[in-house]
Amino acid sequence: AQKITQTQPGMFVQEKEAVTLDCTYDTSDPSYGLFWYKQPSSGEMIFLIYQGSYDQQNATEGRYSLNFQKARKSANLVISASQLGDSAMYFCAMRGDSGGYQKVTFGIGTKLQVIP
Amino acid sequence: KAGVTQTPRYLIKTRGQQVTLSCSPISGHRSVSWYQQTPGQGLQFLFEYFSETQRNKGNFPGRFSGRQFSNSRSEMNVSTLELGDSALYLCASSLWGSSTNEKLFFGSGTQLSVL
Numbered sequence: 001a002q003k004i005t006q007t008q009p010g011m012f013v014q015e016k017e018a019v020t021l022d023c024t025y026d027t028s029d030p031s032y033g034l035f036w037y038k039q040p041s042s043g044e045m046i047f048l049i050y051q052g053s054y055d056q057q058n059a060t061e062g063r064y065s066l067n068f069q070k071a072r073k074s075a076n077l078v079i080s081a082s083q084l085g086d087s088a089m090y091f092c093a094m095r096g097d098s099g100g101y102q103k104v105t106f107g108i109g110t111k112l113q114v115i116p
Numbered sequence: 117k118a119g120v121t122q123t124p125r126y127l128i129k130t131r132g133q134q135v136t137l138s139c140s141p142i143s144g145h146r147s148v149s150w151y152q153q154t155p156g157q158g159l160q161f162l163f164e165y166f167s168e169t170q171r172n173k174g175n176f177p178g179r180f181s182g183r184q185f186s187n188s189r190s191e192m193n194v195s196t197l198e199l200g201d202s203a204l205y206l207c208a209s210s211l212w213g214s215s216t217n218e219k220l221f222f223g224s225g226t227q228l229s230v231l
Contacts, residue, residue: 006158033216043204045222052217091158097216103172104149104208104220108158 002027002096006107013082014115020067021077021110023092031097034075036066039089039109048090051075079112087114118143122207122223130231134195137226139207141188147171147213148190149220150182153204162205165190166213194228202230 013019161174165184208220
């Protein structure tokens, strides 16, 4: 079974500062993908970044980077130079590869608020 | 390319009624998944459809059902609504749903309120 744990219900960050959102996961799948999504108050989920379990390098997408530590089963999202528009819910997710089909499992999310 | 379209955007029902939600995936996407989102619970997986077949199912009662049509459009149905069914229902599509690097594309969701 897959499990995603996000232990920070809410976070505050000053505008232009960097912030790290924590995510740990548990799976017995040999291959898996890790994702981060952003959900603004409008409700739509927006894909931010992807990390494959066999990727040697940490993923980066603009101001977003994923701090992937496989041995610790963690996939933390780092947002650099926070902007007011970054205020949203952030979800960590995992897609496994077992049994011939997959489902994507989500954490309960972290609410990020950027302070001017 | 049009995104994932969910209708209706908002829905108000009373206990005991049934409801049908619709989802049109991105053109060419054949996998459609449904999630229930409630505050503090994150996204709970309902089911996933591929080529008109339910391929995976979450831990929800039988009152929750779905189907997929030959054009990949999907519907989910909730019968005998309960107050606890009030939630944002999100639909997501992906190309095949069979690769670990496939990201999900989400619709804006249907906000269901059960009174």
